[in-house]
Amino acid sequence: MTQIASFSEEEKYSLIQLDDGKANALGFEMLAQIDAALDQAESAGKVLVIAGRPGKFSAGFDLAVMGQGGDELLKILRSGATLAQRLLRFPTPVVLAVSGHALAMGGLLLLAADYRVGTAGNFKIGLNEVAIGMTMPWFGVELGRARLAPAHFELAVNCAYLYDAEGAVNAGFLDEAVAADELMSKAIAVAEQLSGIDMAAHKETKDRVRASLNSALEQAIASELPA
Numbered sequence: 001m002t003q004i005a006s007f008s009e010e011e012k013y014s015l016i017q018l019d020d021g022k023a024n025a026l027g028f029e030m031l032a033q034i035d036a037a038l039d040q041a042e043s044a045g046k047v048l049v050i051a052g053r054p055g056k057f058s059a060g061f062d063l064a065v066m067g068q069g070g071d072e073l074l075k076i077l078r079s080g081a082t083l084a085q086r087l088l089r090f091p092t093p094v095v096l097a098v099s100g101h102a103l104a105m106g107g108l109l110l111l112a113a114d115y116r117v118g119t120a121g122n123f124k125i126g127l128n129e130v131a132i133g134m135t136m137p138w139f140g141v142e143l144g145r146a147r148l149a150p151a152h153f154e155l156a157v158n159c160a161y162l163y164d165a166e167g168a169v170n171a172g173f174l175d176e177a178v179a180a181d182e183l184m185s186k187a188i189a190v191a192e193q194l195s196g197i198d199m200a201a202h203k204e205t206k207d208r209v210r211a212s213l214n215s216a217l218e219q220a221i222a223s224e225l226p227a
Contacts, residue, residue: 060104
């Protein structure tokens, strides 16, 4: 089995590296490997950094699966929604090193993390579902409503407006944008800074802050994507 979501542990943080050699599309194998890597990260109990490959964080769900429709479509949407839920509730801070394009489900993952560092430059970040003929799932609507800047929520979700990294900071997809050669060092610096907080207090507080969003996601998944 090819490793496309690898886990490693450093002194103050854990790292999940996503690299399928292409667009980091979220197919069933990638999602399963991310879930397994999250199990390892949760056991480690350290701040988590998730990084993409150069130029590509994630292009979203695997279109080959999406195009099948039916049960396979519902299954992969449910897997993506469950991943977003897990990141929102993760017991330690989740830092993303957004190494380039982040579209559709890739953009939704940005809305489920605690701190997002993006690569400045001519990259596209956003929710392009309606541009490719897909109605935004309810869990995506709720993530956008909770985490995007109010002035950008409908533009990003209803109109598939795409942002460069600097625009994505204003919209709420990213917290900051840095040069490509500074991306990992900045993400690691943030992770090392966050390693000094009390993780139990962080988890309990995060659950309180996100209680309404977590409840909305549970309802959205149960109504639209039941197991």
